[in-house]
Amino acid sequence: MIKQSNYYFGLLLGAALLTACSSDDGATNPDEGGENPTAEPQYLITATPTTAGSEGVADYILSTEDLTQGSISTDGNGVEQDGTYRYYETHNNKFFSFLYGQGNPGAVTTYQLDGKSKLQKLSDFQAETVQAFAPVNDDILMIKISRNAESPFAYWYQLDTEASQFTAEGQINTQELANKENGEIAFFSWITQVGDKVFLPYFTMKACCNDSWGTDYPDEANIAVYSYPEMTLETVIHDNRTSFIGRYFNNGLSVDENGDAYAFSSAIATTNNEVSTTKSSSVTRIKAGTLEFDQDYLFDLEAASGGYYLTDHTYVGNGKVIGIFLEEKTSSYATGNRFALIDLHNQTLDWITGLPSPENILSVTNGMNSYVSENKTNVFVGITTETGSFIYNIDIASNTATQGIEVQGGQITAINKLNPVK
């Protein structure tokens, strides 16, 4: 009897050891085999594993052919992206992964899909950590922006996406650009190509004296207009109907199919860390071919939404926009949890149905990082609630969302798409 129990104990121990070994350290590689012989385009979902134990790893790049159903996991799957923060951009069918190193140079990794729809690293290059980047012609324009009045310079770099290296660079004196009596400096919220020019909306900030991000000019919008690729300042256009356009690391300017640029203001300018703007969160317009705000166009989003302000947006097409809204203006950086469909041309706003209720939402993907289908009928956004992370498919025509693919073991930071290269 004793011997027998020893025998079983031994078996159990052996089994335990075996399972312990086999479950070890994700040595399995699901990327091997099982590939579609006919190369299909791939959606790239970047997911960041956890919050507390995030461990200095930014994201895992997961690829899938379908966003509308099923589930995908970071467990033993996905391309590891180190860094605390990463940002992504797809341009010319290449996927760029930017390491954000808060003032320190970091690697930018370029990927494309090979003929078997498998993500392949093309190259690495070293770039300064920038606070704004966007495609302009065949380049990606990147700008590193000072937040210190003692060295009021923004450095720009033109990245050739074919060669994956920098072809030109220069600097902008942001204090001179802001041209304020109190010496505030300009900080570009983002970059938007409008026609053949580059529009850089900016906010002004004290960049000193313990109110670094505060301003004494909370009630104005400014856009610096540059030629491209020379990057010479052509003009600065102003408007005093709204506060500044965009937000830190957030695009606030989109161009419709007519070439008209629409400017989104969250109205969250602060002075001494309190929201000080008297303006309402609104949309204004710069008509194609002009270099001034269209004084006939003002869409007050706070009025239209019943008191909510816009934190971010995704331009869909034909004047349609997905806006993300939040109720209380507590900080300049809070992200919204309510989604609305905005029609810029008709100045209407309708809440989107079928999404988790706002109080359950823990995080959402940025407006820039949501994915708009090629035919502009659907928008895919990533939402994390306490029960997990899902991609929701918003149907523009019906203004309703349906739950799509579940992303296990991570918050969704961006959704992109690449086509295979022959």
Added chain:
Amino acid sequence: MHTIFSRALFLLCAVVCSLSSFSQQNQFTVDGHVRDANGNPIIGASVIIESINKGVSTDENGYFSLPLNGNAQAYSLNVISLGFKQKSILIDSNTTLNQSFDIVLEESSVDLSEVVVSGKSIVNQVKEKAFNVNVIDAKKLHNTTLDIGGALNRTSGIRVRESGGVGSDMKLSLNGFTGNQVRFFIDGIPMDNFGSSFQLNNIPIGLAERIEVYKGVVPIGLGGDALGGAINIITNTFKKSHLDASYSFGSFNTHRSMVNAIYVSKSGFTAQLNAYQNYSDNDYKIEVETADLQTGEYYPNEIVRRFHDRYHNETVIANIGVVNKTYADQLLFGITLGSNFKEIQTRARADSPPYGGLHRKGSIIMPSLKYIKNDFIVKGLNARINANINLGREQNIDTLHRRYNWLGEFIEYEGPGGERSYSLYKFKNNLGIATASFDYKFADKHALALSNTLNTFNRKGEDQLRPDNQDYEQPRKTMKNIIGLGYGYEADNWNVNVFTKHYFQQNKFSLALDSETPGELMYHKRTNTFNFLGYGLALTHFINDDLQIKASFEKSYRMPENEELYGDLINLEGNIDLKPEKSYNYNLGASYWWRFKNRQHLYFNINGFYRDASDFIRPVLNRNQVMQVMDNLGSVTNVGVESEIKYQFGNRFSAGVNLTYQSLRNNTKYEGGQTTESAVYRDRIPNMPYLYGNADMSYTFHDVGGVNNSLTIGYNMLYVHAFYLYWPSRGSAEGKYGVPEQIAQDLNLTYTWKNDLQFTLECRNIFNKNLYDNFSIQKPGRSFTGKIKYTFL
């Protein structure tokens, strides 16, 4: 001049008296004192009665006490110590009742290299305590060019992780505990914060006599809040006058020298002087990705030389006082003076661009007091009191507004600035330590221990570049006090220790918040106070003469260190919110000694451990990944095993292997407000080696080129299994960041001439393998060093 060792291995059998032969009646004791012809006490001499298999060793003052029963009529008492002739004394239970013997041993010309391990040296006496302890006989390593850290790296269960060459930051991992979970002591004094001029990475091995490595539960006598273990470096014991000097020169323009002098007069006056120096350019080659500063293009796998990693330090330790007086066994006043200079080459991550100008200067000015008295006030009460304060300064210099690449090229930016942050910050940490510990053997077999350790920290600094910055005016103060009380019972073949500890820590600091006056920050003073009670138990049992088992348990706290709270201002960022780590630790181990044939010995040791920790403290990268920062991880468990085998053949050949495996797992089930199980629940904690080991071998040729001259060839191998930098379960294995398997092999050759003069040639990392540490920072490749050591006295 012979160093004293014991070689009587059979004493192991003897010292643990078997219960069967034990008789209560007619018990008496043979007491005595063993000394050499000059009157110096002989420590660790074996006092044995072979006929009844009983024996003891002399204590650190040369005394022994051997209890016997009176049934037999007469015994032959043998006294053996290495370097001395054996002496036999006839004792008779009827006539020599409770008599005290004064035994004088004559020196013999026995070959010193007979020494080797085994036998019941102090080394083994410590090992036999209930605590799980490894003892490194440092004297055997005196011919190497190792620093203390390098010596520890060869011990089972230990991984020393360093960020580069000479003088680089060292972190220790011991059975899954890292960094400051393991505390360091020098002669029982916590060396928590001796400043950068006196650390593991720059103390030469020659300063140490032996190093005790406690794993898991730590004796009360070593106060402090060691959680994962403690390392106690025993320097010298003031036995007699001594003078030696050594110098070594090696690759990367590395020079090290050391003078070690001790004078002990007959009257008990003693003076000690240790002076040592390390210098290295550390310009070893590494394989990195280097970027073109203009185009940003990366050139992977470039072999470049490190170009900004020079390090040097100079330290003098002087002690003066008396030994062996009625009022003090040791009363020493000392001062440690030193300076160091360190260029900082890398950020926390290997693939980040290097620094080309950032450097650190530091000094140490540390007066100290040491007092030891056995039989203090009453017989059996031993007292030990230590105090020191470090008044040294450190300064960070970062005034080049540049960005470098690994080719040493740079871009210069306009205006003032630094590579990391424009700084000439100069600071003093004002570290003070006072310890007092008392052991009281109040009855036969019963002992009490009481110990108290007080640490203070008060960082004050200024930066001439920012004279008005209020931030430097803010308090950065910590006071920590740990008091422990223990009771020990020592029976013939088992002993037990129970203890309790009280932990107190108070941190005073400021939080910068917005004030009501617009545009100004208000500093809000804050005080965090921690009060905890821990307890534990350690026991050991000799199943028979050669087989020992040990078990221990402790509920323990690990308090945040000053540098973890306030930063070291090099590559560790402060985290004022760091919480104490609490853990339940269980250890179970067994050791077996086996002698066979003629002069062959085998030693086996295996130790299993289980730890259940909450608020586990571990290093992660800070937000911009330029520095490391210590962070709490909710809940972590660790199960592991470490084992060691040693073989010895006479005084010619020895070999050993040790291997450690640990399974450190994340035990935090829910994170970030989610109700679904965390994706990394039960995942292995990343960026920590989990399977590693060492092998070593040495062979000695005797009488090479003359009598008393010997030649020793030593070999050492280090193995570390590959591990991932980030959570192992996430992402596909292809392209995952990690540190590959590492194997490094070292060879050394030592020629000893007439026991006075030693020449050593050492080659480390002979196959020039890429070795990595700390977030994959690369370590030196193959290096050669020559060393000469002369013992004058």
